[in-house]
Amino acid sequence: MSDRDSSISASQTEGEFEGEMDEELEGDTEMEEEKSENGRGSPAPSLSNISSTLRAVIRIKQKYQAMKKRRQEMALGGQCPLTGAPGRTSPKIFTFDGITPTAFSSPSSSIPQRKKRRKKKRVLFPEGGRRRAAPKQDRSRAKYCLYLLFAIVFLQVYNAIENLDDHVLRYDLEGLEKTLRREVFGQQGAVESLLSHLKDYLSTYVHNKPLVVSLHGPTGVGKSHLGRLLAGHFRSVVGDTLVLQYYVLHHCPQEANALQCASDLSAQISEMVERAEEEEKIPLFIFDEAEHMHHEILDTLLQLVSSNQSNEYLNAIYLFLSNLGHAHITKHMLHNSSSISMAMTASGRHSNLVKELTPILRSMLEELHPLWTEADILPLSLLEKGHVMECFLDEITREGFYPDHANIERLAGEIEYYPAVGGHEYSQTGCKQVVAKVNLL
Ligand SMILES: Nc1ncnc2c1ncn2[C@@H]1O[C@H](COP(=O)(O)OP(=O)(O)OP(=O)(O)O)[C@@H](O)[C@H]1O
Known part of the structure; x- marks a missing residue:
């Protein structure tokens, strides 16, 4: 084989x-x-x-x-030849050649599948026997952690909002708003804008730059009046020592002393800011008659208000009051009054004024000194005859006179006005002469 x-x-x-x-x-x-076997009987093998x-x-x-x-x-x-050999089926040779992916795609067609048994969800307990309590479901700890996290985040947010409110409450901005609405006539738009700046700034104690606002307007429209009201309010909430009203014609009348004045001013501001930091309060610095300020003083103030790295005094409010740009404001108001609708709200009129005048004022002011690049500019509008009458009524009442309407109208008629445009009669001197006229009564 x-x-x-x-x-x-x-x-x-x-x-x-x-x-x-x-x-x-x-x-x-x-x-x-x-x-x-068939041939059995023949004892020896034959031929x-x-x-x-x-x-x-x-x-x-x-x-x-x-x-x-x-x-x-x-x-x-690989084929069975037709050789005439017995037709037995020969064993098949297995190779991987003929197998295609489709052969696996439907296993159910070739491979008999086992029937999946469905598990019954209900558990049956033997009858009569002591009933077993259904197994308790495992409660995920992650779920509790998540709830805890939500609660912590909610408390943090709530606390932050409360803190913001606390800050604003400390400065009683609502009280200030009431005072300004009651005492300042014809400047609602500017007042709202100023209050919103203050509210934004005072709602937190951490700042990356001081708040610098510059109010501009023609004579007698209430710039100093506004400054006085703000100073009075802040004295009552943060204390007398944290409010400075600086009148350059009073504090530094001689230009020759400008450098010394600037140095003194810088020292005074530093001391006040440091004290305010200790008390966790924000001081207020008001610079009236800013148009008269010497360059040396403006330079010193620029260093104090700028948001650069070297400036440590970031928690402070600087308010500049000046008549710089008054000609632009007057011109703009007289030219555009005919298009100002009576139905328009005061803040709507003011936001128009701010939108149109701010770029003009800013370019003019930045040429004067870079200090104004750091400031938010707010123009005050001209006062109308009705506002002047309000000023008279207020002053007459304050002086203890009887508020006679005819008398008030007569007094208001003595003031000079620009020619009326679009039904608006603007005073050339605002309410500047009101006090003097009432004193003559
Ligand atoms: N808008 C106003 N509302 C109420 N009173 C006003 C207003 N404007 C002016 N007055 C009154 O007129 C007086 C003079 O105004 P104020 O000194 O504020 O003018 P001003 O804008 O500072 O002008 P100037 O640029 O000439 O200093 C104030 O004492 C105040 O009584």
């Missing part, structure tokens, strides 16, 4: 081939045995017996040759 070993193809194992051969040979031997054995051997060999040939052909072509 050494031939057989050498001829078996690589695609079939030796064992398989031998098994097949054994089957074939067994079949043949059985046939031969049957034949020999015919020997020849039949020889024939069987030859037949077996032929069969073996045929099978060997068939195996070789299968190994070469």
Whole structure:
């Protein structure tokens, strides 16, 4: 059988081939045995017996040759040749060549699937027996942590809002608003704008620059009046020592002393800011008649109000009052009054004024001194005859006179006005002469 070993193809194992051969040979031997049994009775092997054995051997060999040939052909072509050999189905050779991905795509078609058993959700407990409590669901700790986090964030936000309110409450901006609305006539827009600057600034204690506001307007429209009211209010809420009203014509009348004045002013401001820091308050510095301020003083103030790194005094409010740019404001109001609708609110009219005038005023002021680059500019408008009458009524009442309407109208008629435009009659001197006229009564 050494031939057989050498001829078996690589695609079939030796064992398989031998098994097949054994089957074939067994079949043949059985046939031969049957034949020999049929011829039982002849005690010694006859010549015919020997020849039949020889024939069987030859037949077996032929069969073996045929099978060997068939195996070789299968190994070469992979097809079952039509050799006339017994039509037995030969074992299939497995390779991965014919397998395509689609073969795996529908496993249900080729591989019989196990039926998935659905688990019953309801747990059945034995009847009559002691009922077991249903197992408790595990509660996630992460959920509790999340709730805790939400609560902490909510408290933080609430606390921050409360703190903002506390700051604003400390400065009683509502009280200030009431005072300004009651005492200042014809400047509602500017007052609202100023209050909103103050509210924004005072709602927190940490700042990266001081608040700098510059009020501009023609004579007698209430700049100094506003400054006085603000100073009075801040004295009552932060104390006398944290409010400075600086009138350059009074504090530094001689230009020759400007450098010394600037140095003194700087020292005074530093001291006040430091004291305010200790008390966790914000001081107020009001500079009236700013149009008369010497350059040396403006230079010193620029260093104090600028938002650069070297400036340590960030928690302070600077208010500049001046008539700088008054000609622009007057011109703008007289030219645009015809287009100003009576139905327009005061703040609407003022926001128009701010929008149109601020760029003009800013370029003019920045040419004068860079201090104004740091400031928010608020123009005050001209006062109308009705506002002048309010000024008279206020002053007459203050002086203890009877507020006679005819008398007030007569007094208001003595003031000079610009020619009326669009139904608006603007005073040339605002309420400047009111006090003097009432004093003559
Ligand atoms: N808008 C106003 N509301 C109430 N009173 C005013 C108003 N404007 C002026 N007055 C009264 O007129 C007086 C003079 O006004 P104020 O000194 O504020 O004018 P001003 O704008 O500072 O002018 P100037 O630039 O000439 O100093 C004030 O004392 C005040 O009584």
